[in-house]
Amino acid sequence: MRQGLDVAPQVAELLSSEDLDRLARAAAASYECWICMRPGKLPELPTAVLIIRDGPVALAKLTHQSCARSGLMDAPGLTAVMSDPARAVSVDAVAAFLPYQAGHRPALLLEARATVSTDAGRGERVDRVAGWLLEHGLHLVAATGGEVEAAPRWAVHLRGGGTGLRVIGPIGELYDGDLQADPAWQREATTQGRRLLLAGGDLGLDQAPQSMEEVIARVDAVAGLGRLTGGLVAVEIH
Ligand SMILES: [Zn+2]
Numbered sequence: 607m608r609q610g611l612d613v614a615p616q617v618a619e620l621l622s623s624e625d626l627d628r629l630a631r632a633a634a635a636s637y638e639c640w641i642c643m644r645p646g647k648l649p650e651l652p653t654a655v656l657i658i659r660d661g662p663v664a665l666a667k668l669t670h671q672s673c674a675r676s677g678l679m680d681a682p683g684l685t686a687v688m689s690d691p692a693r694a695v696s697v698d699a700v701a702a703f704l705p706y707q708a709g710h711r712p713a714l715l716l717e718a719r720a721t722v723s724t725d726a727g728r729g730e731r732v733d734r735v736a737g738w739l740l741e742h743g744l745h746l747v748a749a750t751g752g753e754v755e756a757a758p759r760w761a762v763h764l765r766g767g768g769t770g771l772r773v774i775g776p777i778g779e780l781y782d783g784d785l786q787a788d789p790a791w792q793r794e795a796t797t798q799g800r801r802l803l804l805a806g807g808d809l810g811l812d813q814a815p816q817s818m819e820e821v822i823a824r825v826d827a828v829a830g831l832g833r834l835t836g837g838l839v840a841v842e843i844h
Pocket of ligand 1: 640641642643644669672673826834
């Protein structure tokens, strides 16, 4: 079924078997070449899978093999260009007290989601948020409560008494916007120091958690899949 589809090893590494099947189906049905924007279709025209990366977002796209061979292509700013009206990447932030070693520690939860669906929603997107965060200095977190190493290349700015948040990583800003935080957390937000920053996909933060138990359950579920990253991050108060 994937016959005629050019998939470089470094591209295959980023795609699941289901992703590849979806791409092969799309290629056989007809697609718009990402490079020349003209139509293509397998098996008439050999087709290649390109992965276009912009930070945490990776999009798998089909091209004529004569236009581009299969491979990885970095396109910084791509998601910004594709942003409105449906934002390409949405990042949600929630503040919570989480178990940390013997006690609890004020923590920030970030969830980045790739929400781009391209080419009439054929779903050829890849979400590699956790891998990207690990590459950029966060650490794999096995479960809530364990020790987390410092992430010196990351910084957090709190403003408005903990109602606003800016998170800056090694290659730029990951989040700048509102922060959902309860009053107890907001009181914490006036103290300098280090916060536990946890980030990953599938935390479900677009639906505000009802309780700390629910937060912990969601975080542990993502950690159990090996998709939770974190670090102790310096906080600046504005
Ligand atoms: Zn083409």
